Amino acid sequence: MNKRLKLLSIFITASLCCYAQTKEFDPSLDPNVTIVSRQPQEEWNSRYMWYPGQLAAFYQQQCARISKERCVNVGYPGKFFAKNNHAWFRKEVRLKKESSLCWEGPSDIVLYINGVKQSVSGKQAILPAGRSSLLFEVTTDDSLPCIILKGAGLENPDEWQVSMDKEHWTIPESAVMYNKPGVLPDAPQDMTARIKPLQILPMRNAEMQGKDGVSIGKNGYVLVDFFHLEMGALTFQAKGKGTITVRVGETPEEALERDDKKLEQYPLAPITLSEEGGTITLPERALRYVSLECDKGAEITSLRFDASLWPVEHQMQFETDDDYVNNLFKMSSATLHTSMHRFYLDGVKRDFLPWSMDALVSTLAGDYLFGDQQVSKNGISIALMPLDPQKSDIGIPDYPLHALFGLKQNYLRFGDLTTSLQYKDRIIQLLDFYASIVDENGFVHGNYGDRQFGYTPGWSTYNGPARKGVAAYAQIMLYYNYVTGAYFADLWKESALADRYRKLARNLKKKIFEHFWDDDRKVFINGTMNDNVTVDKRISHHAQYWGILADIFPKEHYDNLFENVLPNLPNYYEVVSYEKGYEFLAYAKAGRIKELWDHIYGVFGDWMDQGHTRFPENFMLNASRARQLVFYTRPYGLSLCHGANGIPVVVGALNGLIGFSQSSMKTNEYTIRPELLHLKWIHSRIPVKEGYITMKLNAEGESIIDIPEGCTVSIIKKSCRKPLVLKKAGEYTFKLAD
Known part of the structure; x- marks a missing residue:
């Protein structure tokens, strides 16, 4: 056992040295990685359209299915926007002459012209000259009801209306990447990155064969490092006798773990070998490390990891004279890209599910790094609650309050008011719902919801707040939502609605300071304990950074906050969670750039120094290596690639070092x-x-x-x-x- 640990220590040290020389953390930018060319597809000068939020609803179901098939411990609190297999698309047209119109989409599409069902073949029709009312009815079995059009000048989705019930109509949702008629929007979109091993370490009775092969003797095993932590399929050529057992993980310890009950992903079944040999492709897993163990002997060649990557354009560029800073930025960008599959996801290994806070805080960096507006909108949709929300729909009471933060970020970055108009009904319903469930002070409580999950500002809650009391930070989030609701109502030219939300915001702000501002210490206290009566006078960072982001934390007390309060909070630097993207944006807004980067170096730099290539969900600094991997009391429960913790360094570069900001009133x-x-x-x-x-x-x-x-x-x-x-x-x- 000691020899095994010694070999593992040598391997980790070697990995660290290789990491130090590496410049590209993202497989799509790594010159040693091959991007597999995809079959060319016909493209139209138009794009698929669908009911707003429905692509996210179908994507969410896909993620839930993938997660259930692969991940051991999965589950959701709360309810979300339900998928619908029926949609109608309508438009009034006036044509000078007969015109041809083609369309593509799911199999069951019916066209009505002036209310008359048309008999067509080949998904095309001749439209009559003059005025006509066009209506497409799209019905599906278990896919997104959508349509793409070509011809007659009718291709622009913004000129159509869509409904799920033929009563409530809105602007369709669409995205430029969905312009291939043969590829439905909810079909797989990933590209494949072919990754070769960075290192192969023979652990026992094994010898390397070239750069991507190994000869394994009786009861021998090897450990393989692919450097890039991604989702994908392991493939290799193998021949021999007996069986070969493959184990995978985010760390060497996990890949070498022999107790399947400790794993976060279902174990891979042993593979029976043959003397003739053949190609073995294993089911998709999230991994960086792989162990191969053979009971009788095997020859392994052509080892590769075919990683699935969401296609992106690397829009933001950032480089300095300090390679350490450059590597931190590149590692952060890669962390976010790894977690980008349909949404900005939670840990790709542990659950592969979209969560509201994770998805929305990720847009602070993702909108600039990649500019994929649809991925951001998918996150907004799952954060917005279902239609006609009820208390029983609540899972985590504060999570829907991230939606309007994401909507405003989306509007500022892309300048597209259409998104808020597409989701207008759900925005109003969300705000009115929260206004209807608050107490006499206007506060939302943490004990709402069927599952009683409670407030979840992140995992670094050693200083509180209490999960099911009245947390100050959640009330500040609600205040920010009212203010943002008024902001969009003004843009929609609905002054009465804007005035209503401004009044709610004013009243709530007054109550927040009456109940939660500590005038002696010049900070916000936590709120109340779980009994909703006992005052929780403890101080945590959550209410402070939300106060800065919402423009209610008094600027004259910034010095006290950053110089006296935060540095002296217990465990503030030792336990760091996925809310740090928001918090570091507050640091930048307050002009505390040195403190921001000192924090980055101490936490994120330390993690990079340990040889990791992606950032985790939760940092436990000064803990043992084994303790760093533990989460939910499970030995490998921590996700070592978590998109939300790819955000802080990007925020530190963009909003900190560069000092970039944008006016919300004059958005240009x-x-x-x-x-x-x-x-x-x-x-x-x-x-x-x-x-x-x-x-x-x-x-x-x-x-x-x-x-x-x-x-x-x-x-x-x-x-x-x-x-x-x-x-x-x-x-x-x-x-x-x-």
């Missing part, structure tokens, strides 16, 4: 407030709705910025009170230091 106005700290230079490209803002920031000498047409960029330098305001597209030079 952006601010750059650089804080390079020890860095000599930063080169970056930031995607915005108008195009790209490209910068070469230099601590000394000239800096360069290029801005797109249609926006205004203000550069705020520490050495100058008056900002440099750039209003025309083009390239400009300036100096950060005078």
